[in-house]
Amino acid sequence: xxxxxxxxxxxxxxxxxxxxxxxxxxxxxxxxxxxxxxxxxxxxxxxxxxxxxxxxxxxxxxxxxxxxxxxxxxxxxxxxxxxxxxxxxxxxxxxxxxxxxxxxxxxxxxxxxxxxxxxxxxxxxxxxxxxxxxxxxxxxxxxxxxxxxxxxxxxxxxxxxxxxxxxxxxxxxxxxxxxxxxxxxxxxxxxxxxxxxxxxxxxxxxxxxxxxxxxxxxxxxxxxxxxxxxxxxxxxxxxxxxxxxxxxxxxxxxxxxxxxxxxxxxxxxxxxxxxxxxxxxx
Numbered sequence: 001x002x003x004x005x006x007x008x009x010x011x012x013x014x015x016x017x018x019x020x021x022x023x024x025x026x027x028x029x030x031x032x033x034x035x036x037x038x039x040x041x042x043x044x045x046x047x048x049x050x051x052x053x054x055x056x057x058x059x060x061x062x063x064x065x066x067x068x069x070x071x072x073x074x075x076x077x078x079x080x081x082x083x084x085x086x087x088x089x090x091x092x093x094x095x096x097x098x099x100x101x102x103x104x105x106x107x108x109x110x111x112x113x114x115x116x117x118x119x120x121x122x123x124x125x126x127x128x129x130x131x132x133x134x135x136x137x138x139x140x141x142x143x144x145x146x147x148x149x150x151x152x153x154x155x156x157x158x159x160x161x162x163x164x165x166x167x168x169x170x171x172x173x174x175x176x177x178x179x180x181x182x183x184x185x186x187x188x189x190x191x192x193x194x195x196x197x198x199x200x201x202x203x204x205x206x207x208x209x210x211x212x213x214x215x216x217x218x219x220x221x222x223x224x225x226x227x228x229x230x231x232x233x234x235x236x237x238x239x240x241x242x243x244x245x246x247x248x249x250x251x252x253x254x255x256x257x258x259x260x261x262x263x264x265x266x267x268x269x270x271x272x273x274x275x276x277x278x279x280x281x282x
């Protein structure tokens with residue numbers, strides 16, 4: 001997989017088309033798509049693989065592409081897609097406003113789907129999702145009923161995804177993530193560059209750090225501090241591959257000095273900022 005000259009870019013040509021009149025776009029990939037740039041965008045991406053192979057890198061983690069798969073890319077995630085010549089892949093680009101409407105159909109908190117964004121499907125699951133994809137493609141053309149029909153189908157897809165996600169977690173009892181955790185994630189996005197201590201977020205949420213940890217372990221299967229660190233590291237990686245110097249990256253993320261940032265980065269990724277950056281730049 002060629003990762004030289006990997007630069008961040010937004011899907012501007014698609015982002016500009018996503019508006020109140022075009023809230024869902026259909027974008028098929030037929031044949032080889034040799035992407036050499038890491039892409040970041042502000043919409044939700046649903047990707048259904050009918051045939052072919054390749055690699056889909058989401059937030060710097062490689063996922064092997066195989067027939068009969070569903071891939072999710074959440075708003076603001078980074079991804080890089082390479083597929084084979086025989087690949088048939090169907091994609092829907094969904095405006096954040098629409099995503100927020102049907103996100104409630106996802107059974108688990110979004111952190112679960114960030115960690116497990118790819119689902120292998122059996123024949124029945126693939127055919128069911130194919131029918132919904134085909135229906136959405138058809139409904140997009142019906143402007144009068146567009147929102148009701150498409151959103152209804154997206155809710156159905158969300159329920160299918162929830163059923164598959166249940167197989168990935170130990171506790172298969174039906175539940176939704178605690179509302180406080182969604183507030184926690186929103187606060188992380190707002191304050192991660194200036195606050196990395198769980199105690200800060202616990203105080204904002206008016207709970208103890210221990211209670212916040214208990215909720216995170218129950219619903220996200222990780223410690224609260226891991227969610228904060230994940231967001232900090234993702235931004236650090238984004239800046240580094242965009243060509244920002246290590247010193248400037250440390251400054252942007254409010255680390256006291258470069259050495260501390262380098263130790264923080266290496267402890268959590270097992271590589272230095274320089275070695276990580278060199279993987280993606282010439």
